[in-house]
Amino acid sequence: MANVTFRIFRFDPANDPRPRHQDYEMELEPGITLLNCLNKIKAQMDSSLTYRMSCGSAICGSCAVRANGHAILSCKTQADSLVKDGMIQIDPIGNASVIRDLVVNLEPFWASIRQVKPWLMPDATDNPVKERLQSESDYQKIDHSTTCIMCASCWSDCNVLEVDKKFIGPAALAKAQRFIYDTRDVKKGDRLDEISAPHGVWDCTHCGECSTRCPTDAKPLGRIEEIKQAAMAEGVHCNSGARHVLAFRETVGKRGMLDENYAPVRSVGFLNIPGLIGLVPVGLRMFWRGKNPPIIPHCVDKVEEVRNIYSRSEEFRK
Amino acid sequence: MYIHDVIIVGSGLAGLRAALELSGHLDVAVLTKVYPSRSHSGAAQGGVAAALANVDKDDSIEAHIYDTVKGSDYLGDQDAIEIMCSDAPTAIYEIEKLGCPFSRTEENKINQRAFGGHSFKRSCFAADRTGHALLHTLFEQLMKNSGKIQVYAEWHVLKLIMEDGVARGVVAMDIKTGRLEVFRGKTILFGTGGYGQAYKITSNAYANTGDGITAAYRAGVPLMDMEFVQFHPTGLYSHGILLSEAARGEGGYLLNGLGERFMSKYAPSKMELGPRDIVSRAEQMEINEGRGAGPNKDYVLLDLRHLGKDKILERLPQIYNIGKDFLGADAITTPVPIQPTAHYSMGGIPADNDCQVYLDEKGNRVRGFFAAGECSCISVHGANRLGTNSLLEALVFGRRAGKKMLEVTRDTDWSPVNEKREIESVRSELDKLLNTSAKENLGKIRDEMKETMTYKAGVYRDGENLGLAFKKIKELQERFKRVRVDDKRKNFNTNLLEARELSHMLEYSELIVDGAIARKESRGAHARKDYPTRDDANWLKHTMAFKTKDGFELRYKPVTMTRFKPEERKY
Numbered sequence: 001m002a003n004v005t006f007r008i009f010r011f012d013p014a015n016d017p018r019p020r021h022q023d024y025e026m027e028l029e030p031g032i033t034l035l036n037c038l039n040k041i042k043a044q045m046d047s048s049l050t051y052r053m054s055c056g057s058a059i060c061g062s063c064a065v066r067a068n069g070h071a072i073l074s075c076k077t078q079a080d081s082l083v084k085d086g087m088i089q090i091d092p093i094g095n096a097s098v099i100r101d102l103v104v105n106l107e108p109f110w111a112s113i114r115q116v117k118p119w120l121m122p123d124a125t126d127n128p129v130k131e132r133l134q135s136e137s138d139y140q141k142i143d144h145s146t147t148c149i150m151c152a153s154c155w156s157d158c159n160v161l162e163v164d165k166k167f168i169g170p171a172a173l174a175k176a177q178r179f180i181y182d183t184r185d186v187k188k189g190d191r192l193d194e195i196s197a198p199h200g201v202w203d204c205t206h207c208g209e210c211s212t213r214c215p216t217d218a219k220p221l222g223r224i225e226e227i228k229q230a231a232m233a234e235g236v237h238c239n240s241g242a243r244h245v246l247a248f249r250e251t252v253g254k255r256g257m258l259d260e261n262y263a264p265v266r267s268v269g270f271l272n273i274p275g276l277i278g279l280v281p282v283g284l285r286m287f288w289r290g291k292n293p294p295i296i297p298h299c300v301d302k303v304e305e306v307r308n309i310y311s312r313s314e315e316f317r318k
Numbered sequence: 319m320y321i322h323d324v325i326i327v328g329s330g331l332a333g334l335r336a337a338l339e340l341s342g343h344l345d346v347a348v349l350t351k352v353y354p355s356r357s358h359s360g361a362a363q364g365g366v367a368a369a370l371a372n373v374d375k376d377d378s379i380e381a382h383i384y385d386t387v388k389g390s391d392y393l394g395d396q397d398a399i400e401i402m403c404s405d406a407p408t409a410i411y412e413i414e415k416l417g418c419p420f421s422r423t424e425e426n427k428i429n430q431r432a433f434g435g436h437s438f439k440r441s442c443f444a445a446d447r448t449g450h451a452l453l454h455t456l457f458e459q460l461m462k463n464s465g466k467i468q469v470y471a472e473w474h475v476l477k478l479i480m481e482d483g484v485a486r487g488v489v490a491m492d493i494k495t496g497r498l499e500v501f502r503g504k505t506i507l508f509g510t511g512g513y514g515q516a517y518k519i520t521s522n523a524y525a526n527t528g529d530g531i532t533a534a535y536r537a538g539v540p541l542m543d544m545e546f547v548q549f550h551p552t553g554l555y556s557h558g559i560l561l562s563e564a565a566r567g568e569g570g571y572l573l574n575g576l577g578e579r580f581m582s583k584y585a586p587s588k589m590e591l592g593p594r595d596i597v598s599r600a601e602q603m604e605i606n607e608g609r610g611a612g613p614n615k616d617y618v619l620l621d622l623r624h625l626g627k628d629k630i631l632e633r634l635p636q637i638y639n640i641g642k643d644f645l646g647a648d649a650i651t652t653p654v655p656i657q658p659t660a661h662y663s664m665g666g667i668p669a670d671n672d673c674q675v676y677l678d679e680k681g682n683r684v685r686g687f688f689a690a691g692e693c694s695c696i697s698v699h700g701a702n703r704l705g706t707n708s709l710l711e712a713l714v715f716g717r718r719a720g721k722k723m724l725e726v727t728r729d730t731d732w733s734p735v736n737e738k739r740e741i742e743s744v745r746s747e748l749d750k751l752l753n754t755s756a757k758e759n760l761g762k763i764r765d766e767m768k769e770t771m772t773y774k775a776g777v778y779r780d781g782e783n784l785g786l787a788f789k790k791i792k793e794l795q796e797r798f799k800r801v802r803v804d805d806k807r808k809n810f811n812t813n814l815l816e817a818r819e820l821s822h823m824l825e826y827s828e829l830i831v832d833g834a835i836a837r838k839e840s841r842g843a844h845a846r847k848d849y850p851t852r853d854d855a856n857w858l859k860h861t862m863a864f865k866t867k868d869g870f871e872l873r874y875k876p877v878t879m880t881r882f883k884p885e886e887r888k889y
Contacts, residue, residue: 043761120417
């Protein structure tokens with residue numbers, strides 16, 4: 001087999017003036033994983049190469065790195081699947097400061113997890129001798145999110161975190177879903193209120209990177225959508241994200257299409273004067289470039305069919 | 319110097335369960351060389367055993383006790399086993415109430431399934447990741463109690479401070495900065511896990527290098543039953559990653575290099591579903607006698623092809639993914655290479671039923687030192703552990719250790735610690751590793767040790783090969799004195815720490831080999847080709863290895879028998 005170049009990020013903030021990449025050449029044995037390659041490099045070529053690992057079987061979450069720009073678990077990724085033009089580039093995961101080489105500071109990640117109060121809050125007055133009862137189908141509602149191994153791959157590649165360091169992040173959101181949907185927990189309302197606050201669930205842009213990178217069944221984007229569904233169903237509407245959803249529903253139900261003049265106003269809030277003023281520059285820019293929505297709202301053809309769908313689904317819901 | 323009432327080393331199930339028991343009552347610190355959610359407890363899959371009788375209504379605590387005693391090949395201490403099985407239901411109900419997710423029956427109770435060696439369906443499970451579910455539940459509780467439990471993550475414990483039979487603290491390194499600190503406590507608990515990394519093929523994490531047991535040993539505590547290492551039959555070839563027993567339960571075949579279902583020669587009625595030690599030995603025999611598969615004939619095959627794509631993906635998805643992700647083997651179209659893998663360490667730090675550590679075979683105890691979970695040897699598993707009893711042990715004895723420590727700590731006064739001297743002693747050990755006129759390659763020493771242990775002190779042992787293993791380990795210990803540690807930096811120096819871990823593995827590997835050489839019988843996981851039968855007359859006793867000035871000394875401790883006399887172990 002031909003030689004592959006491993007271009008690996010090296011940086012020791014205490015001792016190096018700046019980060020750099022170092023190349024290591026190696027032949028790939030069939031079936032070798034990226035972690036095996038790192039171990040081989042460390043044992044045979046450069047013992048100073050620093051990275052995290054523990055279980056080697058994709059359950060502890062220690063070994064997440066970025067390969068060719070995307071977060072993966074090094075222990076379970078076949079090295080040959082990563083080769084591009086004879087090279088694999090390895091960097092530390094994103095949205096985290098570097099401690100040394102591929103080892104990053106995960107304190108902000110852990111802090112985000114703690115923020116959602118990730119422990120069961122059961123009914124304190126009910127203390128059965130044996131187990132609390134729960135149906136298998138109720139267990140299935142939290143089955144996905146309980147597979148999370150806290151590897152921070154989702155956090156690494158989250159696009160919102162890149163621009164908003166206060167965003168709670170996909171892992172915390174998946175963790176929040178685990179308790180919101182656990183039928184043994186009695187703080188659903190409070191949890192939904194807290195997660196709907198600014199920098200919470202409604203700040204997710206649905207880019208999907210978290211689910212794409214997630215190595216387990218946790219798939220945060222799916223969990224985020226479940227939180228939003230629960231929030232809407234429980235009437236947690238006093239935030240712009242929920243109001244945006246309501247604006248969609250209202251205007252599509254009325255006109256068969258999104259009324260893009262009404263929606264932002266409804267989302268921001270009719271009485272939210274500072275928010276409304278904040279919309280003005282955007283509106284003016286759109287007008288100037290001829291991109292503003294039609295001033296006079298109209299309905300689509302056959303809008304009655306849309307209204308029919310709505311009223312039938314209302315009946316179904318009841 | 320950091321001072322806390324209680325110092326807990328290890329953040330797996332045992333350590334965290336003990337910490338929770340003490341939270342709010344005493345000032346507790348938990349030290350771990352990883353991060354609490356990363357502990358190897360999370361890798362356990364099969365389930366956690368308890369006689370809840372949710373599925374098999376005829377199950378009972380008595381039946382669980384008998385199965386465990388028999389499974390231990392009668393080396394388990396029966397009073398301890400009685401405690402573990404009796405406490406089991408409480409331990410499970412408690413963790414469920416803390417929020418642990420479990421798969422459920424149609425009556426909405428915790429679901430239980432069959433498992434090897436258990437005569438009733440008593441393995442409580444959460445899908446196929448029970449250890450992960452339990453660990454994360456305790457981790458959640460740790461976060462809930464963050465004001466009451468101080469966690470020191472990525473601190474590597476390097477020494478147990480013990481003087482005049484009193485445990486006083488530990489010396490640990492902050493991995494991030496390289497700084498050494500003394501942690502002083504009135505009572506110390508080790509929940510530091512197993513020691514499978516001494517083997518080439520192991521299901522154990524890279525972190526499982528027996529740091530805790532070695533620290534205890536170096537401080538003067540004996541280690542018990544070290545020769546009993548459990549080999550699980552279905553580890554993924556060259557990785558050792560566990561492929562659950564479910565694969566065989568669903569009808570998978572084991573084939574040798576000639577395509578034969580070789581279990582017909584070793585367990586003709588049970589075939590692939592014989593007990594773990596018997597199947598492991600069968601596989602090893604095939605490989606040793608030249609009938610292995612692959613270019614080096616060093617593995618056997620788990621063949622699932624006849625089950626068909628649908629069944630594989632529905633019932634065995636994790637195994638399918640493991641084969642594909644780690645070895646590029648698609649179980650739907652090819653048989654998966656497997657080999658016996660060092661899985662569980664029955665041996666460890668000897669402790670009583672409340673986890674208080676023994677100083678000798680006569681029942682004298684170390685003051686203020688406790689051990690629980692896989693690093694301890696109480697002994698509930700004797701010569702062979704039943705699946706699903708390890709998660710149980712960690713929960714039950716973590717809790718018991720916590721309760722006992724609560725009582726003992728309150729009655730304990732502070733014992734003096736010479737901070738400067740302790741730090742200096744560890745510092746000079748590390749400096750020696752960094753500054754020696756070194757030439758030996760660390761990776762080579764480690765590989766040679768692992769090869770030796772796997773092939774000469776593995777599934778099958780005999781006097782001649784054990785003797786060669788002993789010689790080899792001594793040679794490696796010599797070469798280790800000149801091992802190269804090229805990374806001289808202080809911050810996050812994993813090169814230095816892996817050298818240190820290798821020193822631990824070289825030290826306890828010798829004890830595994832020593833114990834195996836001395837024990838002239840076959841019992842449970844310890845199989846001697848030259849002594850193939852169990853010898854209760856001479857060997858119904860625990861091995862205790864003591865560190866001496868010139869090496870080691872082996873003494874023996876009787877087994878506690880309450881209900882069951884040894885019988886022939888047939889399945």
